[in-house]
Amino acid sequence: MSKIHVIHENPVWLPPLAQAFDRIGLPWAEMDLSRGSFDLSQPPPEGVFYNRMSASSHTRGHRYAAELTAGVLAWLTRHGRRVVNGPAALDLEISKVRQYAALESAGLVIPRTVMVQDDSAALLAAARRHFAPGPLILKPNRGGKGLGVRLFASVEALEAHLEQAPAEEAPVDGIWLLQDYIRADRPVITRAEFVGGRFVYAVEVDTTAGFELCPAEACAVGDAFCPVGAQPAPPPAPRFRVLPQGIEPGLRSRLEGFLLRAGIDVAGIEFIRDAAGQPLVYDVNTNTNYNPEAEAAAGLAGTDRSGPGALAAFLAAELARGQRQAA
Ligand SMILES: Nc1ncnc2c1ncn2[C@@H]1O[C@H](COP(=O)(O)OP(=O)(O)O)[C@@H](O)[C@H]1O
Ligand SMILES: [Mg+2]
Structure with missing residues (x-):
């Protein structure tokens, strides 16, 4: 039977969705992509796929879950499966820089941001050049849950922080963002x-x-x-x-x-x-x-x-649409 496949890597976030899906009798199954193996010569299961891969997956020990998901989504779409939050969504989920480009193209305003891929010295030089005297925000490009997001009152405070904790928490994709602090x-x-x-x-x-x-x-x-x-x-x-x-x-x-x-x-x-x-x-x-x-x-x-209620209703409608098209 056709169902919703929930792609994720963190089971503790599922119960509220499970409750809402079960309340309306929506057939669904988990697809845990914290790890996995897939025979790409075979077609994927039938159904609608809902991608919930998270930018913070690496912080739960699942360093390559987002990369695995990108591969799985390519396989699903090549076989014509409907993916809610498909490859383009995942691409933005794991990069704030790409989010910002898309947001600005759509007429939204973002905080002034400088992207740095280099060592602490380069980070500090960029901070001095663009954000002195401060305050300023430092955050990883691939974020999630606010981890590693820091406010510094001044460039000197950033310097002191970098001296004390040089490379210990480098962003997982190597890219730091310096950003205007929005007051x-x-x-x-x-x-x-x-x-x-x-x-x-x-x-x-x-x-x-x-x-x-x-x-x-x-x-x-x-x-x-x-x-x-x-x-x-x-x-x-x-x-x-x-x-x-x-x-x-x-x-x-x-x-x-x-x-x-x-x-x-x-x-x-x-x-x-x-x-x-x-x-x-x-x-x-x-x-x-x-x-x-x-x-x-x-x-x-x-x-x-509610969020889970709206999601259940939306996914049910997507599943019904897929079934009508297949009939
Ligand atoms: N430029 C900013 N100015 C003020 N506060 C910020 C700024 N950027 C982030 N924050 C604060 O830090 C939190 C986490 O930052 P965010 O960019 O959402 O990272 P994450 O993707 O990890 O959630 C925000 O919700 C906000 O409270
Ligand atoms: Mg956030």
Whole structure:
């Protein structure tokens, strides 16, 4: 029987989706690509494939899961399988630089960013040249969960950090990004969720406790990173809040236009408003997770206006469409 194959490498993110799929009786199976072997001379299984490979897979010991997934997606599409968040989506998931190019092409504004592939000395020289006196953000090009994202109050603070921790946490693809620190009026970011290329809702996330902002319940434990110079993280508070007013129509249609052009069906897109209220978009998560408490507080839990609910309804429609075409 035809079903949804969920491509992933982190089982702890699956239960909320499993619940929503099971609630509507959607047939599905996991396809764990943390590792695997595939006979490329054979056709893949029937069904619709939903790719949730994550940019942060290497941080869970799955260094080559994204590369394996790129190969599997090529095999699936060569055989005409429908892949939700297909090869183009994976390509952006694992590179912020490529995200930024696609975002700007779609008329969105990104923070000023310099890409560096070299040693600490080159990183520091680029920081001095483009961001002195600071503040500035340092982040890996292939990101995820905020790991390795750091705020420095000054170029000197970056220098001190690099002296102390030279190469210990080089980005997995070798590329660092230096970025303007966006000063917002309030310590919040906004994450807008899209399913089937359409806006579902936006959450505001409090960033007071650090930059690791994964919305999944499974991510809510562990050591939150503190911006350099900040106090240790305060006790966890409700950090995610669904915005009843959503986002402005112009921004929504530019983001939907970006997703269409980029071949992305499902994403959580993050932006910060600067002091003038302009949204600067800095992160696209094609492997998005949803915050259950925020959805419950907004009365969305268990409905098709929740993230997992919207996803289940969308995938069910894609499966039905595939079956009609095959008939
Ligand atoms: N340019 C920036 N200005 C201010 N805060 C930022 C900036 N870039 C990242 N941050 C903070 O760090 C968090 C993680 O950065 P992000 O680029 O989303 O990396 P990741 O892909 O690992 O989630 C953001 O959600 C935000 O809170
Ligand atoms: Mg992010």
